[in-house]
Amino acid sequence: MISDLSSDQLQILRDQVQAEYDAFRQRGLKLDMTRGKPAPEQLNLANGLLTLPGNGDYFSDAREDGRNYGGIQGLAEARALFSGLMGAAPERIVVGNNASLAMMHDSIVWALLKGVPGSVRPWSKETSPAFLCPVPGYDRHFAICEEYGIRMIPVPLTGQGPDMDVVELLASDPGVKGMWCVPKYANPTGEVYSDETVRRLANMKTAEPDFRLFWDNAYAVHHLSEKRTEIANILDLCEQAGNPDRAFVFASTSKITFAGAGLAFFASSAANVAWYLARAGKRTIGPDKLNQIRHVRFLKDDAGLTAHMEKHRALLAPKFAAVLQALDERLSGTGVARWTRPDGGYFVSVDAMEGTAERVVVLAKAAGLALTPAGATWPHGRDPHDRTLRLAPSFPSLEDVRTASEGIALCILLAAIEKRASKH
Numbered sequence: 001m002i003s004d005l006s007s008d009q010l011q012i013l014r015d016q017v018q019a020e021y022d023a024f025r026q027r028g029l030k031l032d033m034t035r036g037k038p039a040p041e042q043l044n045l046a047n048g049l050l051t052l053p054g055n056g057d058y059f060s061d062a063r064e065d066g067r068n069y070g071g072i073q074g075l076a077e078a079r080a081l082f083s084g085l086m087g088a089a090p091e092r093i094v095v096g097n098n099a100s101l102a103m104m105h106d107s108i109v110w111a112l113l114k115g116v117p118g119s120v121r122p123w124s125k126e127t128s129p130a131f132l133c134p135v136p137g138y139d140r141h142f143a144i145c146e147e148y149g150i151r152m153i154p155v156p157l158t159g160q161g162p163d164m165d166v167v168e169l170l171a172s173d174p175g176v177k178g179m180w181c182v183p184k185y186a187n188p189t190g191e192v193y194s195d196e197t198v199r200r201l202a203n204m205k206t207a208e209p210d211f212r213l214f215w216d217n218a219y220a221v222h223h224l225s226e227k228r229t230e231i232a233n234i235l236d237l238c239e240q241a242g243n244p245d246r247a248f249v250f251a252s253t254s255k256i257t258f259a260g261a262g263l264a265f266f267a268s269s270a271a272n273v274a275w276y277l278a279r280a281g282k283r284t285i286g287p288d289k290l291n292q293i294r295h296v297r298f299l300k301d302d303a304g305l306t307a308h309m310e311k312h313r314a315l316l317a318p319k320f321a322a323v324l325q326a327l328d329e330r331l332s333g334t335g336v337a338r339w340t341r342p343d344g345g346y347f348v349s350v351d352a353m354e355g356t357a358e359r360v361v362v363l364a365k366a367a368g369l370a371l372t373p374a375g376a377t378w379p380h381g382r383d384p385h386d387r388t389l390r391l392a393p394s395f396p397s398l399e400d401v402r403t404a405s406e407g408i409a410l411c412i413l414l415a416a417i418e419k420r421a422s423k424h
Contacts, residue, residue, distance in 0.1 A: 001335040002420055014417045021367065021414050024407050029368035031404040036187070036346035036392040038259055038312075045311050046257040052294035059293075066289035072281055073273075078263065078292040084302050085220050085251060087233045088267035094276055097287050100252035100264040104214060105144055107248055107266070110279040111177070111212070112148060117245050117271040118210040123177055131214075132170055132179035134162040136349060136377035136388045138187045141180045141216070145379070151175075152379035157186075161193035164200045171206045178212040184231050185219035188349040188377055188390040190342025195232040202237035202246065213238075215249045219345040221309045222255060224317050227343050235267065244269040253295065255346065256309065263295055319393040319401045323348050326405035336416035349377075350389040356415040357386045363411040369404050 005013065058066045060075045073079070074095025083090050096103050110116075112124040123129045130151035133142060145152050153170055155162045161183065170176055181201070183193040193201075201213060215234050223229070238246040245268070253262035266276055299305050320342070327339050327350070339350040352360055357374035364371050372390045375383040391408065393401045 001333070002417060003335055005420075007421075010417065010421055014414075014421055017410065017414050017417055021363070021410055024410060025367040027368070029403065029407070031368060031396055031400050031407075032370040033392050033396065033401075033404050033408070034370050034372045035395070036255075037395045038255055039315065039395050039397075041315055042255075042312055042394070043258060045308065045315075046298065049257060049261075049294050049298050052297045053290060057293070057297075058290060060289065064289070066293050069285045071286050071289050072277055072284065074287060075289055075292045075296070077296050081296055081299060081301065081305075082251075082263070082265055085305070086217075086249060086265055086267040088235055088249065092235075092267055092270060092273055094266040094273060094280070095287060095292055096264040096266065097291070098252070098254065098258075098260060098262045098264060100216070100218065100250040100254070100266075101140055103264050103266050104141070104216065104248075104250055106279070106283070107214070107276070108144055108148060108150070110276075111210075114279065116210050116212060117269075117275050120210075123210075126175060126177070128175055129177045130175050132162075132167060132176060133379050134180065134182075134186075135379070136188055136383075136390070137180060138182055138216070139372075139376040139381070141214070142379045150177075154379060155179075157189060157191055159191065161191060161197035164197055164204075168200065168204045171204055171211065174207045176206070176211065177208055178214055180214050180216065182216045182218060183234070184217055184229065185222060185342060185345030187218070187345065188347035188388075190340045190345050190347065190349065192229050192343070193231055198232035198234055199237055202234060202243060203241040211246065213247045215247050217249060217251045218255070220251055221305065222346065223309065223313055223344045224320055225313075225343050229343055235269070239269070245272050248272065256305070256312075257295065257298070261291065263292060316394060318398055319396075320348065322398060322402045323391055323393050323405045326402065326409045330406070330409035330413060334413060334416070337412050346392060346394050348391040348393065350391060350412065351387045352389055352412050353416040353419055354385050354387045356412070356419050357383060357389055359415040359418065360389060360408075360411045363415060364408060367407050367411065369407050369411070371408070 061077045078095050079090035079093040086093050115122045131145050132155050133152045134157050135154045155166050234247045249267040252264040331337050337352045361371045361374045375381040377388050
């Protein structure tokens with residue numbers, strides 16, 4: 001524990017670690033651990049899509065012509081294929097184009113302009129509408145709220161999901177219209193919401209009758225171990241609780257097939273689906289149905305989806321193991337940081353010594369390592385503790401992940417030593 005070192009011992013350690021950092025910096029590296037993008041090898045797993053649906057194979061099971069307009073809800077076979085992933089019956093699913101983030105964005109904008117089922121008035125007509133934001137969280141969720149002037153109220157995570165005592169208290173205040181949730185293998189912590197947390201979210205009393213859970217189940221099938229974590233079905237629990245319209249569920253194949261050419265999904269109650277389709281019908285005459293056909297042809301069924309994700313796991317798991325090995329070897333027992341050991345998802349979250357995350361990012365940049373900006377996992381990019389770092393090992397090669405992780409651990413240690421020395 002560096003906190004137990006005397007001033008002289010701390011100076012000796014600082015000189016040693018500084019020398020190691022300087023040597024690492026001299027290597028002239030240029031490595032990027034900023035965003036959770038699939039690696040080229042992962043994208044290659046879906047290259048079979050490029051030959052589908054094939055010349056002449058452009059009809060759905062119902063003989064709809066995928067080349068033409070229409071089918072705004074998505075093809076029946078595509079909705080059926082992803083029914084298990086979404087936890088909803090096919091008739092309660094909408095299939096969109098490649099980005100679930102676009103469906104979330106549109107849902108927010110439409111709620112602001114038109115309200116949602118149960119609204120007395122559009123959200124924009126409310127006084128300072130607010131969203132609850134579990135932190136650390138997904139920066140792009142927060143960016144949507146910031147773009148449209150929605151107040152963001154941070155909520156701490158507990159290891160079982162958001163602190164429900166805090167959530168229930170805040171949801172009882174007028175003006176709180178919704179909440180961001182990444183309930184499985186959360187970005188960035190890998191957190192999995194417990195059944196009790198999901199049940200309380202479905203059952204809690206809210207001041208606003210049109211309160212919505214924006215349930216981003218982005219990592220529903222993205223396992224990193226043989227463990228197959230499942231979470232409670234939020235749509236079923238909301239219906240049982242008498243709050244059938246509470247949850248908007250989103251997901252996509254962005255990290256299953258092609259990130260830029262996949263499918264996105266919205267699932268909810270019958271009333272919410274009708275609301276979504278009525279709004280979407282003013283925006284488009286229909287999605288890319290050929291892409292839906294090719295996904296159905298390629299993945300086929302639940303077994304095909306599971307087998308495909310096993311191939312992803314084989315590529316990703318060693319990279320996550322490399323990150324954890326570097327952190328363990330360099331930082332265990334020092335007391336300068338703690339980090340997650342996710343069973344799925346795309347990130348490792350590190351809590352460095354308080355007041356050092358920004359310094360770690362600066363040190364890493366100087367050493368040729370690009371990291372997500374410190375604070376990105378908090379609303380408005382401001383981490384009040386200046387400690388959370390999000391590591392994204394998916395895109396670089398395994399060798400580069402090993403090298404980058406060694407450097408990142410070194411930067412975390414050096415920043416902590418500098419911080420500690422400043423107090424002596």
